[in-house]
Amino acid sequence: MSEVKVNEDLVKERQKCSFDVEELIHLVDGGKHNTLERKKIEQYVLSIKELKDEVPEEYLSHKERYENSVRKGCILFMVLMKGILERKPSRNDGISYNYKIINGVIKDITPFMLHFGMFLPTLASQASPEQQQEWLKKGIQMIGTYAQTELGHGTFLRGLETTATYDADTEEFVIHSPKVTSYKWWPGGLAQTVNHCIVMAQLYTKGKNHGIHPFLVQIRDIETHMPLPGIKVGDIGPKLGFQTANNGFLGFDNYRIPRMNMLMKNSQVLKDGTYVKAKNDKLTYGTMVFVRVTIVADVAYELARAATIAVRYAAVRHQSKPKPNEPEPQILDYVTQQHKLFIAVATSHAFRTVGRWLWSTYTKVIADMRHGNMDQLPELHALACCLKAVCSKDASTCVEQCRFACGGHGYMQSSNLPIIYGIVTATVTYEGEHTVMLLQTARYLVKAYKQASEGKSLTPTVAYMTKYLKSGSHYWQNTPEGIIGGFQAVATGKIKEACESLFQHVKSGKDYEDAWNLSSVRLINASEAHARAVLCEMFWKEIQRISTTVSPSLAIVLTQLAELYLNYWALEKRGDMLMYSTITKEDISSLQRRYEELLALIRPNAVGIVDAFDIRDEILCSTLGAYDGRVYERLMEEAMKSPLNKEPVNQSFHKYIKPLLIQAKL
Numbered sequence: 222m223s224e225v226k227v228n229e230d231l232v233k234e235r236q237k238c239s240f241d242v243e244e245l246i247h248l249v250d251g252g253k254h255n256t257l258e259r260k261k262i263e264q265y266v267l268s269i270k271e272l273k274d275e276v277p278e279e280y281l282s283h284k285e286r287y288e289n290s291v292r293k294g295c296i297l298f299m300v301l302m303k304g305i306l307e308r309k310p311s312r313n314d315g316i317s318y319n320y321k322i323i324n325g326v327i328k329d330i331t332p333f334m335l336h337f338g339m340f341l342p343t344l345a346s347q348a349s350p351e352q353q354q355e356w357l358k359k360g361i362q363m364i365g366t367y368a369q370t371e372l373g374h375g376t377f378l379r380g381l382e383t384t385a386t387y388d389a390d391t392e393e394f395v396i397h398s399p400k401v402t403s404y405k406w407w408p409g410g411l412a413q414t415v416n417h418c419i420v421m422a423q424l425y426t427k428g429k430n431h432g433i434h435p436f437l438v439q440i441r442d443i444e445t446h447m448p449l450p451g452i453k454v455g456d457i458g459p460k461l462g463f464q465t466a467n468n469g470f471l472g473f474d475n476y477r478i479p480r481m482n483m484l485m486k487n488s489q490v491l492k493d494g495t496y497v498k499a500k501n502d503k504l505t506y507g508t509m510v511f512v513r514v515t516i517v518a519d520v521a522y523e524l525a526r527a528a529t530i531a532v533r534y535a536a537v538r539h540q541s542k543p544k545p546n547e548p549e550p551q552i553l554d555y556v557t558q559q560h561k562l563f564i565a566v567a568t569s570h571a572f573r574t575v576g577r578w579l580w581s582t583y584t585k586v587i588a589d590m591r592h593g594n595m596d597q598l599p600e601l602h603a604l605a606c607c608l609k610a611v612c613s614k615d616a617s618t619c620v621e622q623c624r625f626a627c628g629g630h631g632y633m634q635s636s637n638l639p640i641i642y643g644i645v646t647a648t649v650t651y652e653g654e655h656t657v658m659l660l661q662t663a664r665y666l667v668k669a670y671k672q673a674s675e676g677k678s679l680t681p682t683v684a685y686m687t688k689y690l691k692s693g694s695h696y697w698q699n700t701p702e703g704i705i706g707g708f709q710a711v712a713t714g715k716i717k718e719a720c721e722s723l724f725q726h727v728k729s730g731k732d733y734e735d736a737w738n739l740s741s742v743r744l745i746n747a748s749e750a751h752a753r754a755v756l757c758e759m760f761w762k763e764i765q766r767i768s769t770t771v772s773p774s775l776a777i778v779l780t781q782l783a784e785l786y787l788n789y790w791a792l793e794k795r796g797d798m799l800m801y802s803t804i805t806k807e808d809i810s811s812l813q814r815r816y817e818e819l820l821a822l823i824r825p826n827a828v829g830i831v832d833a834f835d836i837r838d839e840i841l842c843s844t845l846g847a848y849d850g851r852v853y854e855r856l857m858e859e860a861m862k863s864p865l866n867k868e869p870v871n872q873s874f875h876k877y878i879k880p881l882l883i884q885a886k887l
């Protein structure tokens with residue numbers, strides 16, 4: 222068999238790379254051992270013939286697409302369960318390589334995502350040890366999802382209407398959906414895939430409501446998969462993305478489950494119906510925080526996929542003729558193109574780096590919690606909320622930018638950019654809606670501001686406030702440290718302003734809730750600014766630390782990416798910098814010049830840097846982004862798979878167009 226030729230532009234780009242791509246691959250993976258492990262798993266999974274699609278998914282109907290994703294999901298389910306148990310891939314950022322491979326093989330979202338992502342983690346964190354022993358031994362017999370959101374309520378958990386009423390006579394809970402708004406709506410895999418759910422419901426016992434609690438509910442027969450009597454379950458229909466996630470609805474008609482199906486690690490209901498409250502409500506925060514923390518690493522990875530596609534395509538694509546006697550340049554040579562793309566590359570590195578730091582913070586806090594120390598939970602919660610909000614939104618913007626940067630071809634499904642966008646933009650909403658997450662962090666910031674004003678010491682991630690509240694402004698310097706200080710000054714200034722607005726409204730006689738609402742635009746701006754200060758500081762610090770452990774040539778590239786990230790955001794937020802620091806017009810011009818210098822410095826290594834994300838073609842799933850750069854051939858090959866190209870004349874001509882032409886002649 223003849224070797225497939227690699228596009229010449231890509232060959233040249235790779236030749237001029239100034240650093241060792243392999244070294245960066247190991248860094249991205251978190252070590253050489255992880256790279257080898259990942260490659261082994263990829264090689265195994267991706268060589269399974271049955272996982273390849275004869276017809277691209279996009280040409281299938283909604284129903285066929287689902288069936289195909291279940292087919293492939295089941296193959297992966299078995300392989301990966303084995304892989305997880307036997308190989309335990311490194312989880313240094315909270316996500317396993319399995320997640321990455323699954324997304325490539327399924328292309329969109331697998332209907333089993335919630336089983337691994339929410340169902341098992343919730344059982345692990347909220348079921349008692351005895352319950353875990355009983356349920357987890359059922360293993361694969363129990364396929365589950367996490368059913369919280371209802372038609373009527375998502376954000377406001379206390380507003381959920383599904384009820385779980387304890388019947389002491391039969392020692393059962395009666396799960397009921399009293400009206401249409403109480404139907405569960407959205408859970409992934411719920412529609413046709415799972416046979417069990419964690420259902421969040423209002424607990425009633427002895428006539429008293431005790432708020433929202435989790436229950437393990439079987440919804441389908443294990444053998445026949447028929448919905449059990451009292452269960453109404455189905456598909457919610459097509460969405461912007463997540464077409465194969467099998468998001469479903471679920472209603473209960475006085476459906477009974479045994480008492481022991483309430484997850485009882487924290488709160489309990491005794492046989493006689495006595496409610497025993499959890500010693501600490503905060504214990505239930507665990508899963509919520511876990512998922513938000515992992516979203517930072519997830520979007521970093523999806524962004525790496527989008528950036529790889531768009532940068533490789535920009536190296537292959539030639540367009541326009543700025544100089545009449547010279548050939549059309551690669552579009553990657555247009556500085557505006559570099560401006561669109563290099564921030565996406567740098568952002569992926571920033572989120573992966575900060576995601577790893579967040580993950581290690583999370584594991585430490587959870588370990589402390591197990592020993593009864595909850596002191597750092599509020600800070601972690603505030604951090605996870607704002608980082609989840611800002612990272613998911615920035616990643617969506619960057620993916621969209623990558624799509625724009627590919628012109629018309631980026632709009633093709635076969636580029637895979639629309640599907641990646643669908644996956645990433647969903648993270649803005651699920652597991653805590655964007656604005657609501659920022660407002661959660663704002664509550665913590667308001668408390669911290671009050672403490673700082675009273676001269677009390679602050680927790681590490683908000684400690685910068687003390688300095689800038691004292692100094693009032695930031696003495697600007699055009700250095701990375703100066704930019705980080707600028708972001709901290711902006712955050713402090715915005716937090717102060719939001720708090721003053723809030724306190725002013727309260728002082729003028731408004732209820733706290735109304736004052737909060739009136740100040741909420743300032744509050745979310747303050748939260749976003751805080752997240753940016755954290756992202757810039759942690760990314761820069763980590764890159765500085767890592768740079769001392771890698772080769773000088775790689776250290777240069779990493780530092781350029783981190784500096785680009787900082788400069789990009791300093792320029793984006795120049796208005797804020799003007800308000801809260803001593804930055805001048807000249808400083809801004811100099812920042813702009815440095816930013817342009819950085820684009821030029823990164824340019825020769827751009828392809829090498831995205832190659833170092835080391836995402837195999839089968840996982841990129843893109844006509845535009847494959848390693849060999851055969852863009853046009855692939856676009857044509859994929860187009861030829863369209864069922865419409867299977868016949869020279871489509872029947873609709875005879876049915877509709879011809880009669881129209883005849884009519885028009887008359």
Ligand SMILES: Cc1cc2nc3c(=O)[nH]c(=O)nc-3n(C[C@H](O)[C@H](O)[C@H](O)COP(=O)(O)OP(=O)(O)OC[C@H]3O[C@@H](n4cnc5c(N)ncnc54)[C@H](O)[C@@H]3O)c2cc1C
Binds near residue numbers: 335368369373651
């Ligand atoms: C792709 C996808 C997958 C999902 N998967 C699952 C799943 O597996 N299981 C599950 O249970 N759920 C799932 N969800 C549901 C998801 O968790 C909710 O959509 C999300 O929590 C937001 O709730 P909502 O849709 O009710 O929006 P709402 O809360 O109604 O928000 C609508 C608007 O109101 C604003 N708003 C609401 N409250 C406030 C407030 N207090 N202050 C200011 N503004 C406010 C919001 O900012 C937003 O702009 C999924 C959703 C999506 C999109």
